[in-house]
Amino acid sequence: MIAxxxxxxxxxxxxxxxxxxxxxxPPPDGLDLWPDPAEWSNYLAVxxxxxLAWLLLNSLLLVVVAVPxxxxxTSMAGLAIVTARGRLRRGLIGVSVFMLLVPAAALWVPRxxxxxxxxxxxxxxxxxxxxxxxxxxxxxxLFALAYSRIPVSxxxxxxxxxxxxxxxxxxxxxxxxxxxxxxxxxxxTLYYWSTFMDPLTLVSxxxxxxxxxxxxxxxxxxxxxxxxxxxxxVIVTAPALLAFAIGQRSFFASVERS
Amino acid sequence: xxxxxxxxxxxGLAAVSACASAPGEDAAAGSxxxxxxxxxxxxxxxxxxxxxxxxxxxxxxxxxxxxxxxGRKDHLxxxxxxxxxxDAPDVFLIxxxxxAPFVQRGAVRPIGPLLKQEGLDxxxxxxxxxxxxxxxxxxxxxxxxxxxxxxxxxxxxxxxAGLPAPKAGWSWDEFVRTAQALTADGVKGxxxxxxxxxxxxxxxxxGGAIVDDGKAPTxxxxxxxxxxxxxxxxxxxxxxxxxxxxxxxxSQGLEEQFMTGKLAMFMSSRVEVPALREQRGLDFxxxxxxxxxxxxxxxxxxAYCVASSSKNTKAAAKFIAYAxxxxxxxxxxxxxxxxxxxxxxxxxxxxxxxxxxxxxxxxFLDAIxxxxxxxxxxxxxxxxxxxxxxxxxxxxxxxxxxxxxxEIQKQAxxxxxxx
Numbered sequence: 124m125i126a127x128x129x130x131x132x133x134x135x136x137x138x139x140x141x142x143x144x145x146x147x148x149p150p151p152d153g154l155d156l157w158p159d160p161a162e163w164s165n166y167l168a169v170x171x172x173x174x175l176a177w178l179l180l181n182s183l184l185l186v187v188v189a190v191p192x193x194x195x196x197t198s199m200a201g202l203a204i205v206t207a208r209g210r211l212r213r214g215l216i217g218v219s220v221f222m223l224l225v226p227a228a229a230l231w232v233p234r235x236x237x238x239x240x241x242x243x244x245x246x247x248x249x250x251x252x253x254x255x256x257x258x259x260x261x262x263x264x265l266f267a268l269a270y271s272r273i274p275v276s277x278x279x280x281x282x283x284x285x286x287x288x289x290x291x292x293x294x295x296x297x298x299x300x301x302x303x304x305x306x307x308x309x310x311x312t313l314y315y316w317s318t319f320m321d322p323l324t325l326v327s328x329x330x331x332x333x334x335x336x337x338x339x340x341x342x343x344x345x346x347x348x349x350x351x352x353x354x355x356x357v358i359v360t361a362p363a364l365l366a367f368a369i370g371q372r373s374f375f376a377s378v379e380r381s
Numbered sequence: 382x383x384x385x386x387x388x389x390x391x392x393g394l395a396a397v398s399a400c401a402s403a404p405g406e407d408a409a410a411g412s413x414x415x416x417x418x419x420x421x422x423x424x425x426x427x428x429x430x431x432x433x434x435x436x437x438x439x440x441x442x443x444x445x446x447x448x449x450x451x452g453r454k455d456h457l458x459x460x461x462x463x464x465x466x467x468d469a470p471d472v473f474l475i476x477x478x479x480x481a482p483f484v485q486r487g488a489v490r491p492i493g494p495l496l497k498q499e500g501l502d503x504x505x506x507x508x509x510x511x512x513x514x515x516x517x518x519x520x521x522x523x524x525x526x527x528x529x530x531x532x533x534x535x536x537x538x539x540x541x542a543g544l545p546a547p548k549a550g551w552s553w554d555e556f557v558r559t560a561q562a563l564t565a566d567g568v569k570g571x572x573x574x575x576x577x578x579x580x581x582x583x584x585x586x587x588g589g590a591i592v593d594d595g596k597a598p599t600x601x602x603x604x605x606x607x608x609x610x611x612x613x614x615x616x617x618x619x620x621x622x623x624x625x626x627x628x629x630x631x632s633q634g635l636e637e638q639f640m641t642g643k644l645a646m647f648m649s650s651r652v653e654v655p656a657l658r659e660q661r662g663l664d665f666x667x668x669x670x671x672x673x674x675x676x677x678x679x680x681x682x683x684a685y686c687v688a689s690s691s692k693n694t695k696a697a698a699k700f701i702a703y704a705x706x707x708x709x710x711x712x713x714x715x716x717x718x719x720x721x722x723x724x725x726x727x728x729x730x731x732x733x734x735x736x737x738x739x740x741x742x743x744x745f746l747d748a749i750x751x752x753x754x755x756x757x758x759x760x761x762x763x764x765x766x767x768x769x770x771x772x773x774x775x776x777x778x779x780x781x782x783x784x785x786x787x788e789i790q791k792q793a794x795x796x797x798x799x800x
Contacts, residue, residue, distance in 0.1 A: 147659055147660070147661055148660075148661070172426075231462050232462055232465040232466055235463075235465070235468060236466045236467070239466055239467065244466075244468060323451070323458065323459050324459060324462040327418075327449075327463075329447075329448075329449055329450070339452055339455070340450070340451070343452045343454075344424055344425055345424065345426060345655065345656040345659055346637055346640060347640075347656060347659035347660055348425075348426075348659070
């Protein structure tokens with residue numbers, strides 16, 4: 124198990140070591156060796172090539188808004204699928220699966236046209252609007268799966284007690300589906316932190332781009348400046364790793380409790 | 382789905398919105414100092430060059446420029462999505478091999494009359510890129526640079542092998558012998574990209590052609606004697622073992638192999654210069670392409686286009702006139718990446734100064750006399766992909782040349798006829 128996790132950690136280690144190499148050297152043969160001496164100044168050079176603080180702020184804003192909205196929308200949709208009956212239920216699942224089959228590229232143009240039409244095509248939060256549509260049907264199906272394990276009699280009893288559909292979702296389904304909520308929150312955080320194709324096609328002004336898109340541009344840096352690109356990659360990856368480190372305890376705890 | 386196929390699809394959608402806003406006589410010209418958006422593909426260092434260009438333009442009394450610098454891989458994706466959704470930049474910089482689909486779908490406003498109003502005289506510029514950017518009988522976009530294919534060579538490795546510097550007009554046989562002499566343990570003589578842009582000069586040099594008619598191509602002609610002989614000569618060179626093996630190519634690009642001294646020569650355009658300059662201890666220069674029959678080279682050129690949807694054509698034209706003018710071209714020439722399209726700057730120290738490598742920048746200007754360009758036709762980007770994929774099979778996997786040429790005919794000819 125530990126050996127397996129080491130395999131997955133290797134790219135991170137290479138990234139950190141690479142970010143400490145001296146720039147303006149010929150590209151290495153294969154993997155970088157231990158940097159000697161470590162060039163911490165690479166980290167200070169990153170803002171010279173992209174407005175790092177500003178882009179990080181855009182990304183943070185995006186995640187803070189988009190993730191809660193995604194969880195709320197997809198969990199409601201998941202409950203709707205579970206409480207539907209017969210043909211309607213099959214239809215809803217069918218629609219979700221079908222939407223998963225649509226290639227992302229096919230949606231770029233309609234999305235931009237739609238957002239421009241309502242005048243929302245150029246804000247740091249433009250990409251967060253995707254959360255109103257649940258980001259991806261996969262999260263909806265995840266919630267549907269989690270809620271399908273709740274006894275039907277329990278949901279029906281709650282309705283007979285006079286609870287509104289909203290209260291059933293808020294006071295019965297959501298607490299019982301907590302592991303799914305945590306999982307969707309984790310997955311959508313990663314999605315919004317690392318998406319660059321959506322902002323590239325949706326957002327007009329570079330000033331409103333998230334940090335992932337800035338990093339993608341940095342990846343085309345001349346070979347000699349690669350350490351600076353890797354330093355940028357470390358800076359952008361660190362918050363995501365940190366969030367996972369903090370969140371993992373509650374994540375595993377909630378999964379074990381279920 | 383390759384990026385270029387996607388481009389074709391997206392541009393199909395763009396046609397709708399472009400037609401809706403086709404330029405009329407009464408099109409709004411806007412104020413000369415209105416804020417405009419300029420999209421170009423640039424890596425971070427190039428972006429810095431364009432930022433200083435925008436700053437210099439404002440200092441000279443120009444309006445505000447919003448630069449959208451996009452990575453090489455994303456430039457066309459973003460451009461075509463933006464056109465399809467009516468969110469196009471006012472000005473964009475694009476390669477002549479990729480602009481035809483945009484013109485065909487009405488996304489470009491012909492630039493000739495706009496620049497005339499700015500008092501720009503195209504006679505001051507080299508005519509090869511002007512002709513490459515002339516489509517449907519009108520100058521569509523204004524060329525920024527005129528690069529060509531040259532041989533980059535490593536002086537240290539040449540000295541070590543006891544070889545003299547390559548001379549202008551050297552023959553293909555001399556080139557092959559040189560590559561073999563340079564091939565020693567850990568070093569390969571020459572790297573060759575399997576692309577039609579790299580092969581074109583040799584095909585023309587041998588008297589062959591890529592297509593039946595450069596103006597209105599209907600089929601490819603790579604299987605005909607002249608072109609086939611040129612490609613066979615390259616296949617024979619690869620067979621001598623003087624080029625990197627498939628594994629070596631998979632692990633490192635030609636540029637990186639050249640930087641680390643694993644490759645003594647490779648062919649490319651001016652674009653490599655800034656990266657090679659940054660390599661401490663790399664002593665390199667450029668030389669003319671070897672000749673198979675008559676001297677030939679292939680044009681590499683980007684131009685500024687004005688989007689037909691732009692409301693600020695006056696400001697757009699003013700900026701372009703500045704960018705391709707004396708000051709603008711000097712700024713970009715000093716960046717090292719471009720060969721200026723303005724004759725007076727191309728022959729000035731800003732470009733030719735031997736103080737910064739390559740010492741023989743004159744080679745780029747000498748090539749201009751026999752520069753030709755690949756056909757300008759809407760389906761060209763896809764045709765280029767097809768030919769590249771097939772040449773790679775011949776050059777790297779040892780598939781017989783005739784089999785590959787038949788496959789190119791089968792796949793590329795319908796694309797050309799589709800128009």
